[in-house]
Amino acid sequence: MMRAAVLLAPGRLSVVDDWPEPVCGPDQVIVEIRDVGICGTDLGVFNGSRTVPELPWIIGHEAHGQIVEVGADVPPARLGEHVAVEPNYPCRVCGPCRSSAPALCLDRGSLALNLPGLLAERVAVPARYAWTLPDGTSAEDAVCVEPLTVALAAIRRAGLTGTESCLVVGAGALGLLLVHALTGAGHPVAVLEPHAERLAQAVSLGATPAPAGTEFTVAFDTSGSAAGGAGALVQLAPAGRLVLVGVGQQPIPVDNRIVVRRGLTVLGSMIYDHPHDFPTTIDAITRDGLTPGVVVAATFPLDRAQQAFSTAPTRPGKSIITVTSGDVA
Ligand SMILES: [Zn+2]
Ligand SMILES: [Zn+2]
Structure with missing residues (x-):
């Protein structure tokens, strides 16, 4: 038996100590979870706007930990490794999977959405979805590998070639990670964010508040909001690109006159490719x-x-939950 945080009903989590231990399949490893990050998807599950197959349900999909058991077909040398968990398993047989776009898989297994999540002391994951981290990787960096991968995949799909000026809409954790990666690659980055503390965090990572009337080559919308998406569109330069990463409750109104006359490209970026x-x-x-x-x-x-889940929507930056402690590096 082990401890786990389970969703009992929308908005109500319970920490139990009698959850069944995972069983390690031949191609799987058991990961002892150290920390789990909370993102917008998790909050949707928590508040009930995304439905899950059953209750009680283990949530959480951003995690790192240590391999404490390996299946019969996994090299025993992997025991003890510090790993980040890739929580989306494409089916590998559908059309998108076979045409090199597994992020668009039609039959994906997603931890915390249609497969049990990671907010438990131990979980079984396929060995090839437990990625070895270099010695010395901090817990904070390790728990953010998954959301950073979402950000880097969006940047990859944006097709940046030089030091194009970029606009990031929304400075939640994903927006901040985009700012961090883009400024690290030498791009000038401006941020549109109504929340003062979130904006200040983006500025501390090297972004500037977006000046009205400035034009950008590439905009990333992480807000998923109608105002955010439409605001990004009008600030794009001719031949600019709008990369939609966030998904909200309402559709974004797209002014086709702006898109046509400026020759803009609007593209969606869905998670990452395995x-x-x-x-x-x-x-x-x-x-x-x-x-x-x-x-x-x-x-x-x-x-x-x-408390972590109920305060995360209003707290700037990412909240994480420590499940077990111990050296991982
Ligand atoms: Zn996430
Ligand atoms: Zn597939």
Whole structure:
């Protein structure tokens, strides 16, 4: 038996100590979870706007930990590794999977959405979705590998070639990670964010508040809001690109006159592609010196998971929950 935070009903989490231990399949590893990050998707599950297959349900999909058991087909040398979990499993047989776009898989297994999540002491994951982290990776950087991968995949799909000026709409954790990665790559970055504290965090990472009337080559919308998306569109230069990363409750009104006359491109960026994007992110942390853990603003013990989730929507930066402690590096 182990401890886990389970969703009992919308808005209500309970920490239990009698959740069944995971069973390690032949191609799986058991990861002892150290920390779990909270993002907008998790909040949708928590508040009930995204429905899950059953209740009680284990939520959380951004995590790192240590391999404590390996399946029969997994090299025993992986025991003890510090890993980040890739929480989306494409089916590998549908059309998008076979045409090199597994992020668009039609039959994806997603931890915390249609498969049990990671907010438990131990979880079984396929060995190839447990990515080895270099020695010395901090807990904060490790727990942010998944959301940084979302940001880096959006930047990759934007097709940046030089030091184009960029606009980031929304400075939640994903917006902050985009700012961190884009400024790290030498792009001038402006941010549109109504929340003063979030804007200040983006500025501390090297962005400037977006000046009205300025034009940008590429805009990333993380807000998913009608105002955010429409605001980004009108600030794009001719031949500019709007990359939609966030998804909100309402559609974004698109002014086709602006899109046509300025020759704009609007593209969506859905998570990341297995198996290339996670190792690319881990390389970027090591080689390019990215420190995604800078967006972590609050750490809660597992006992206070309910408080972590109920305060996350208004707290600037990312909240994380520590599930177990121990050396991982
Ligand atoms: Zn996430
Ligand atoms: Zn598929």
